[in-house]
Amino acid sequence: MTKSAMRGALIVLEGCDRSGKTTQCAKLVEALNNMKIPAKKISFPDRSTPIGSLINDYLSRKIELPDRSVHLLFTANRWELEPEIRKQIEAGVTLIVDRYSYSGVVFTSAKQCVDFKWCCGPENGLPKPDIVMFLKLSTGEMAKRSGFGDERYENIEFQHKVDINYDKFKNDNFIQVDAAQDVSILTNTLLEQVLKTIDTVKNQELDDLVL
Numbered sequence: 001m002t003k004s005a006m007r008g009a010l011i012v013l014e015g016c017d018r019s020g021k022t023t024q025c026a027k028l029v030e031a032l033n034n035m036k037i038p039a040k041k042i043s044f045p046d047r048s049t050p051i052g053s054l055i056n057d058y059l060s061r062k063i064e065l066p067d068r069s070v071h072l073l074f075t076a077n078r079w080e081l082e083p084e085i086r087k088q089i090e091a092g093v094t095l096i097v098d099r100y101s102y103s104g105v106v107f108t109s110a111k112q113c114v115d116f117k118w119c120c121g122p123e124n125g126l127p128k129p130d131i132v133m134f135l136k137l138s139t140g141e142m143a144k145r146s147g148f149g150d151e152r153y154e155n156i157e158f159q160h161k162v163d164i165n166y167d168k169f170k171n172d173n174f175i176q177v178d179a180a181q182d183v184s185i186l187t188n189t190l191l192e193q194v195l196k197t198i199d200t201v202k203n204q205e206l207d208d209l210v211l
């Protein structure tokens with residue numbers, strides 16, 4: 001791969017639990033691959049690694065961990081995939097990422113005993129997404145969707161705090177999309193943004209994240 005070859009885009013989907021991110025990530029990868037555009041899905045937390053397994057135990061309430069400690073595990077889980085993310089992007093593969101650093105910050109800081117700015121620190125230097133698409137769902141709509149499971153954080157009151165925290169990230173590469181719309185219309189809306197982003201960034205350097 002030469003430096004002049006086109007790179008892939010780093011696309012992140014964010015949102016509260018039950019906003020449809022996982023479904024949409026899968027649909028986007030499928031749509032891109034059907035168009036012969038190399039694309040893969042990555043999810044955070046990645047529960048397949050040793051760090052991810054600890055996170056899974058924490059989320060399923062098998063273990064307890066101090067808030068800052070578990071925050072750093074979520075971040076470490078991203079850093080362990082960082083070399084692979086850079087490699088894939090450089091090789092021309094577009095990555096559709098289900099949650100990223102923004103989830104890390106908005107969920108931990110929703111606990112209120114941990115400062116928002118402190119949460120941002122360890123995320124800095126990770127690859128910066130070319131676009132973040134925030135799937136906005138009202139807490140009323142969220143409650144109507146198939147019930148929350150038993151995992152930590154899966155309750156409306158906490159998700160409301162998370163939703164408010166996301167507002168602190170609204171900037172030029174962070175776009176909000178109505179997650180309550182029909183699934184295939186939503187896929188088309190997101191796909192349009194993804195295709196535009198792939199074309200815009202193909203000859204640009206991948207930036208480092210600064211939160």
Ligand code: TMP
Pocket residue numbers: 017044045059074075099100101103104105107108152153154
């Ligand atoms: P998931 O349901 O998308 O697999 O995410 C599991 C939970 O972990 C979800 O409630 C959001 C939370 N989370 C964090 O608290 N910090 C993070 O960095 C990430 C990626 C997720």
